[in-house]
Amino acid sequence: MKQTYTAVYCQTDGRWFGWVEEIPGVGAQAKSREAMMTGLRSALQKALAKNRRQARAMAGRAATEKTFRI
Numbered sequence: 001m002k003q004t005y006t007a008v009y010c011q012t013d014g015r016w017f018g019w020v021e022e023i024p025g026v027g028a029q030a031k032s033r034e035a036m037m038t039g040l041r042s043a044l045q046k047a048l049a050k051n052r053r054q055a056r057a058m059a060g061r062a063a064t065e066k067t068f069r070i
Contacts, residue, residue, distance in 0.1 A: 007040055009033070020044050 009018035016036035020026040026047045028039030056063065 005044060007037065009036060009040075023047055 005023070006021040007018050008021050009016060011017075011033070015029055015031060016033045017029045018027060018036045018040045020040065020043075023044060026040070026043050028036050028043050030036040030039055
């Protein structure tokens with residue numbers, strides 16, 4: 001299942017800064033917009049994987065999993 005996220009970014013003092021609007025704390029910065037977007041994708045993938053591991057660890061073995069869309 002592919003998901004869509006929103007990158008909010010700007011250029012300040014020659015550097016690009018970006019954040020993922022839907023996931024607090026996920027951001028990146030770089031000298032080029034392309035490098036910043038690459039870093040942002042990587043940071044988002046790592047944050048989602050960490051959230052997934054934490055959720056499954058908290059739920060334990062008795063948990064049931066179901067995907068859904070909003």
